[in-house]
Amino acid sequence: MFLKNFIVVFVSFLWCSSFISAQNNNTLITGKLIEEATLQPIPFASISLKEKESKKLITGTTSDDNGHFSLQTVKTNFYVEISFMGFKTKTIHTFNITNGKIALGTLKLTPDSEALDEVVITGEISKTEFKLDKRVFNVGADISSTGVSALEVLNNVPSVTVNIEGEISLRGSTGVQILINGKPSVLADESSNALGTITADMIESIEVITNPSAKYEASGTAGILNIILKKEEKIGWNGAISINTGTPDNHSLGVSLNRRTENFNLFAQLGAGYRSLPRDNEALNTNFTTNEVVESKGTEYRNETFFNLTLGTDYHINPLNVLTLSGNFAYEIEEQPSETKFNFYDANNSLVSSWYRNEVTDATNPKYSYELNYKKQFKNNEDHTLLVSTLGRFFGKDQSSQFTNTNISGSDIDNDQQTDTDFKQADYTFKIDYTNPISDIYTLETGAQYVINDVGNDYEVRNLINNVYTVDFNLTNNFEYNQKVFGIYATGSYEKEKWGIKAGVRIENTNLKTVLTNTNTTNNQNFTDVFPTLHSSYKITEDFSLQAGYSKRIFRPRLWDLNPFFNIKNTFNIRVGNPNLLPEYTDSYEITSIYKIGKTSLSSSFYHKFTKDVIERVATFNDNVTITTPENIGTNATFGFETNGKYRPNNWLTITGDFNFNSFNRIGTFNTQVFDFKGNQWSSRLGTKIGLPADIDVEFTGNYQSGYETIQSSVIGFAFLDVGIRKKIFKGKAILNLGVRDLFESRVSERFTTQPTFESYSFNQRGRFITFGVSYGFGKGEAMTYSGGRRR
Structure with a gap:
C-alpha cells in the first residue's frame, strides 16, 4: 500500500x-x-x-x-x-x-x-581539512570527474575501506553509520542498493567523524561518515545508465534519473540483477579428552536475484524552506545450494564415518524504507537551520531449508532436517536538529531523537524420525526484540580562524525488551546514560593543524547477538546468541594532525579507547560440537597510532597509503577462567593510480591485515591485491571499467581456538571477483557505477 x-x-x-x-x-x-x-x-x-x-x-x-x-x-x-x-x-x-x-x-x-592554470593547481586534487569535531575530505576533480559511485569515492577517503560486498569500514572496524547531508537517508540505507547510484560528481565532501560530538547518537564505536551533496542546480533532465557483468556471477543494470525545475527536484533510481557469492569453508574440531576429530569441508553459495527502486522529490517551497519525500523498495529472491563433506576420526586417527550434508535453501526478502524531512533556513544566516526528519525501514525474510545427509562410509551421524524462518524487522527514527550561529565565532546546537527497533524471528526446526519430520522443540522458538532509545543533546562551540573548542552533552534512555515466546523467557532493561563530548582544533600554519577530542560511546547488542537460536548448516560448529548481554561502554580519546610536505599531504592520529563489559565470542565444547556464544568479559584498553597520506608528484601518478597500529590490554574473567593478556595488531593499505594516454587509468591497491589474539583464539593475518582499469570515452560521458578484487585469492579468514579440552579450527574464503561495467551519463548526468551491495 x-x-x-x-x-x-x-x-x-x-x-x-x-x-x-x-x-x-x-x-x-x-x-x-x-x-x-x-x-x-x-x-x-x-x-x-x-x-x-x-x-x-x-x-x-x-x-x-x-x-x-x-x-x-x-x-x-x-x-x-x-x-x-x-x-x-x-x-x-x-x-x-x-x-x-x-x-x-x-x-x-x-x-x-x-582559469586552466587555476584548475590544475587548486581544483584538481582532493584534500582533507579539519573542523572542530571532524575531518572533511573535499572531493576534487581528480575523483569527481571519474564518474565512479559514492562507494568508490569512500574507498579514496583516508581511513575508509569498502570491500567487495559494499561493506564499509572505518579504521578497520565495521558498523559505520552513513549519513546524507547530516541525517539518516534512504540513499544511505544498507538494506538498499541506492548508495551505489550516487555519483562522484554529486558529492561536495565527505565528513569523517571518528570521535563524534554529542549531536550524533551515541551508539556504535567505528564512527560516522557524512556525505555532503552538492547544492548546484542541474535544470532539466539528467541521468545515467550502467550495465555490469562479472564472475562469479555478478550481473546488474542500473538507471538513475533526475528532473529539476525551479521548485522541484524529482529523482528515480532503478536497478536489477543477479549475483552469486560462493564461499569455501573448512572446520576441524579436535577433542583432547577422547582424541576424536570431526572434519568438514565444503562450498556455500548465496545466489540472489534482486530488484531495487528509489523514488523521491525535493520541493523548494521558497529559497529558505525545502520539503523532501523519498522511498526505496527492494526485493530479493535467494537460493543457497551448499554441500559439505564430513569425516569422523577415532583416537587412532582411523576414519569411522564419512558423509555429505546438502542444503537447499529458498528465501524471499522484501525491504523498503521511506524518508520525510523538512529543512528551514533563516534569513540572517544560511547556517541557521531547523531540520525535522523521520525515517522508516522494513526488512523481511521468508526462508525454508532442507538438509539432507548422504552416507559415504560407516554409520550416519547427522539427521535429515528442515527449517522455516519468518523474520520481520521494522525501524523508525524521528529527529529534530536546530543550529544557531549566534555570531561569527559562537554556535549553539540542540535537538532530540527517538528510535524504535521492532523485530520478530520465528524459527522452527524439524528432524526426520521414522520417515516423518517432527518438530524439535529444543531448537524451535519465536524471539521478539523491541528497543526504544530516546536522546536529547546540546552543544556549544567557539571557533575563530586558527583555534576553536566545542563541548556538548547527550542524554539517552534505552528501553529494551526481549522475549522467547514459546518458553516465556524475558529480558527487560531500562537505563539512562550521559554521554559528554569535548573537541578542539588549532591551525598552527597553513600546512599544519591539530585536533583533539573526547567522547563516550555505547554499543548496544544487536538482534543476532541476543537471539539464542541458530542456523543448523553445520551441526558441529554452532553460533548462538545470548539474550542476557549487556551493552559495551567506551571512553574514546584522540589527537590528530594534518600537514603537508611538498606534494604530500599527511594525517596522523594517536588514540586511546577504554571499553567496559567487552562483548567477546566464547567457544565451549561438548560431544565434539563447538558452540560459540557472545559474553560480557572484562575491559579492553587500546592505544593506537594511525597515519595516512597522499602523494601526487605529477598529473598522472597518485600514491595513497594507510597504516594503523594498536596495542591492547585485555583484563577479564569468565566462569572462573582468567582471560588477562596483552597483544597488538596492525593493518596497512597502499594504493597507486596511474594515468595513461587515451584517458585510461590503472589502479593497484594492496592491503595487509596482521594476525591478532582474542581471549581464546588466534586469528591469522593475510594480504591481498585489488586491480582496476578505467577507460573514458565520449569525453568522459561514458566509462568502461574492469575490476579484479583479490587478484591472487589470498584474502582468507582463518582462526584457531585452543583450550585445555579441545581445539577448533575454521577457514573460509570468498576467492577472486572480476567485474566489467559500461556506464553512460546523459544531460548533465555523470557516468556511474551501480552497486549490488546486499543487506548484511
Missing part, C-alpha cells in the same frame, strides 16, 4: 511540474556554441538564465554533442550566462524577442588560460 501511494504521489509531482512548465514557458532561447580558435562545437557547456537584479538562477541547460542548446522561461527580466571549464564565461544582456523566440545564433567561446 505504501509503495502504491508513493508512486502515485511521485507521478503526480512529475506530471504537475511538466504540465506547469509546458503551459507557462512562452519564451524560447536557442543558440550554438563553438571554440573561437578551431570553430569546433562545444558539447556539455552550461547555459543559465539569471534574474538581472538578484542574479538568482531561473533555469538552465547544457549544449548537446553539436554545441546546440535551447531553453524556455516565463521571465522577462533576465540575462544569459554561458560557462565551460577552460573557457571564459560569456554573458549576454541584450537580445531581441521575435514571436516569443530569442535566436542567439553561433556564439564563440575564448580559452581562459588563467
Whole structure:
C-alpha cells in the first residue's frame, strides 16, 4: 500500500511540474556554441538564465554533442550566462524577442588560460581539512570527474575501506553509520542498493567523524561518515545508465534519473540483477579428552536475484524552506545450494564415518524504507537551520531449508532436517536538529531523537524420525526484540580562524525488551546514560593543524547477538546468541594532525579507547560440537597510532597509503577462567593510480591485515591485491571499467581456538571477483557505477 501511494504521489509531482512548465514557458532561447580558435562545437557547456537584479538562477541547460542548446522561461527580466571549464564565461544582456523566440545564433567561446592554470593547481586534487569535531575530505576533480559511485569515492577517503560486498569500514572496524547531508537517508540505507547510484560528481565532501560530538547518537564505536551533496542546480533532465557483468556471477543494470525545475527536484533510481557469492569453508574440531576429530569441508553459495527502486522529490517551497519525500523498495529472491563433506576420526586417527550434508535453501526478502524531512533556513544566516526528519525501514525474510545427509562410509551421524524462518524487522527514527550561529565565532546546537527497533524471528526446526519430520522443540522458538532509545543533546562551540573548542552533552534512555515466546523467557532493561563530548582544533600554519577530542560511546547488542537460536548448516560448529548481554561502554580519546610536505599531504592520529563489559565470542565444547556464544568479559584498553597520506608528484601518478597500529590490554574473567593478556595488531593499505594516454587509468591497491589474539583464539593475518582499469570515452560521458578484487585469492579468514579440552579450527574464503561495467551519463548526468551491495 505504501509503495502504491508513493508512486502515485511521485507521478503526480512529475506530471504537475511538466504540465506547469509546458503551459507557462512562452519564451524560447536557442543558440550554438563553438571554440573561437578551431570553430569546433562545444558539447556539455552550461547555459543559465539569471534574474538581472538578484542574479538568482531561473533555469538552465547544457549544449548537446553539436554545441546546440535551447531553453524556455516565463521571465522577462533576465540575462544569459554561458560557462565551460577552460573557457571564459560569456554573458549576454541584450537580445531581441521575435514571436516569443530569442535566436542567439553561433556564439564563440575564448580559452581562459588563467582559469586552466587555476584548475590544475587548486581544483584538481582532493584534500582533507579539519573542523572542530571532524575531518572533511573535499572531493576534487581528480575523483569527481571519474564518474565512479559514492562507494568508490569512500574507498579514496583516508581511513575508509569498502570491500567487495559494499561493506564499509572505518579504521578497520565495521558498523559505520552513513549519513546524507547530516541525517539518516534512504540513499544511505544498507538494506538498499541506492548508495551505489550516487555519483562522484554529486558529492561536495565527505565528513569523517571518528570521535563524534554529542549531536550524533551515541551508539556504535567505528564512527560516522557524512556525505555532503552538492547544492548546484542541474535544470532539466539528467541521468545515467550502467550495465555490469562479472564472475562469479555478478550481473546488474542500473538507471538513475533526475528532473529539476525551479521548485522541484524529482529523482528515480532503478536497478536489477543477479549475483552469486560462493564461499569455501573448512572446520576441524579436535577433542583432547577422547582424541576424536570431526572434519568438514565444503562450498556455500548465496545466489540472489534482486530488484531495487528509489523514488523521491525535493520541493523548494521558497529559497529558505525545502520539503523532501523519498522511498526505496527492494526485493530479493535467494537460493543457497551448499554441500559439505564430513569425516569422523577415532583416537587412532582411523576414519569411522564419512558423509555429505546438502542444503537447499529458498528465501524471499522484501525491504523498503521511506524518508520525510523538512529543512528551514533563516534569513540572517544560511547556517541557521531547523531540520525535522523521520525515517522508516522494513526488512523481511521468508526462508525454508532442507538438509539432507548422504552416507559415504560407516554409520550416519547427522539427521535429515528442515527449517522455516519468518523474520520481520521494522525501524523508525524521528529527529529534530536546530543550529544557531549566534555570531561569527559562537554556535549553539540542540535537538532530540527517538528510535524504535521492532523485530520478530520465528524459527522452527524439524528432524526426520521414522520417515516423518517432527518438530524439535529444543531448537524451535519465536524471539521478539523491541528497543526504544530516546536522546536529547546540546552543544556549544567557539571557533575563530586558527583555534576553536566545542563541548556538548547527550542524554539517552534505552528501553529494551526481549522475549522467547514459546518458553516465556524475558529480558527487560531500562537505563539512562550521559554521554559528554569535548573537541578542539588549532591551525598552527597553513600546512599544519591539530585536533583533539573526547567522547563516550555505547554499543548496544544487536538482534543476532541476543537471539539464542541458530542456523543448523553445520551441526558441529554452532553460533548462538545470548539474550542476557549487556551493552559495551567506551571512553574514546584522540589527537590528530594534518600537514603537508611538498606534494604530500599527511594525517596522523594517536588514540586511546577504554571499553567496559567487552562483548567477546566464547567457544565451549561438548560431544565434539563447538558452540560459540557472545559474553560480557572484562575491559579492553587500546592505544593506537594511525597515519595516512597522499602523494601526487605529477598529473598522472597518485600514491595513497594507510597504516594503523594498536596495542591492547585485555583484563577479564569468565566462569572462573582468567582471560588477562596483552597483544597488538596492525593493518596497512597502499594504493597507486596511474594515468595513461587515451584517458585510461590503472589502479593497484594492496592491503595487509596482521594476525591478532582474542581471549581464546588466534586469528591469522593475510594480504591481498585489488586491480582496476578505467577507460573514458565520449569525453568522459561514458566509462568502461574492469575490476579484479583479490587478484591472487589470498584474502582468507582463518582462526584457531585452543583450550585445555579441545581445539577448533575454521577457514573460509570468498576467492577472486572480476567485474566489467559500461556506464553512460546523459544531460548533465555523470557516468556511474551501480552497486549490488546486499543487506548484511
